[in-house]
Amino acid sequence: MSILLKQNYHMHTTRCGHATGEDRAYVEAAIAAGYETVGFSDHTPFPAGYPxxxxxxxxxxxxxxxxxSVLSLQKEYQNDIRLLLGLEVEYYPNWFEAWQKFTSPYPFDYFLLGQHYVGADDNSYYSGRPTNDPTVLKKYVDRCIAGMKTGMFLYLAHPDLLDYQRPNSPEYASEMRRLCEAAKELHVPMEINLLGIRENRPYPKQQFWKIAGEVGxxxxxxxxxxxPDALSHPASVAFAEDMVRRYGLHHVQNLL
Ligand SMILES: [Zn+2]
Ligand SMILES: [Zn+2]
Structure with missing residues (x-):
């Protein structure tokens, strides 16, 4: 039996250039699917001058x-659902201060850390690209840890995005253990990404979550x-629940 998902903090809008559906359609789909709390966390913009x-x-x-748009929907649907305002953010050290200044005037409820790129900006190395290079692996883990250390993030999205082609190697195990231990120590939850399950992407990586279960x-x-239709997909929730059982993961739901 699958539980019903009651909270979801990870939702995009068409503004990112690779999502579909009106903002309102996401909210209505979430209400129809029985969520208590959902948050928009579209891919953050950076200030003018960012490439x-x-x-x-x-x-x-x-x-x-x-x-x-999010604030007005929040008001309009306040009797039906709790709607939060967030962003999904890469940690780019050279842009971080400017990004903070840029977003600070707005009443954000939370930010997610999602490290889609390993270098200086979006034109650098995509984390999801298949690689055999241990230095890329280390760079990715270093960057995620540095991002978590800022204390700015509600959780780490798809921590297993990096597509290392030797997931059974000692270097994958030791780097990912380092990432899991940092997340635990910094009290930053890690996300099992249901999009990866829905689309059969290289993540969630089972080897990663086995380590996560050992670390806690x-x-x-x-x-x-x-x-919007992604909000109701019981098969991916059931798949993630199986992972929780298989690896003894500590699943938390109500983060805000
Ligand atoms: Zn996302
Ligand atoms: Zn996206």
């Missing part, structure tokens, strides 16, 4: 419209909805 990839994230001048620490489910 943006338009298929990855909204432009800097779309932030205001994003915030006002909190685990959260994230729908990572890029279309």
């Amino acid at each position: 943006r990839n338009e298929y990855v994230r909204m432009a800097h001048d779309q932030l205001e419209g994003y915030v006002s 620490g909190d685990v959260v489910f994230g729908v990572d909805a890029h279309s």
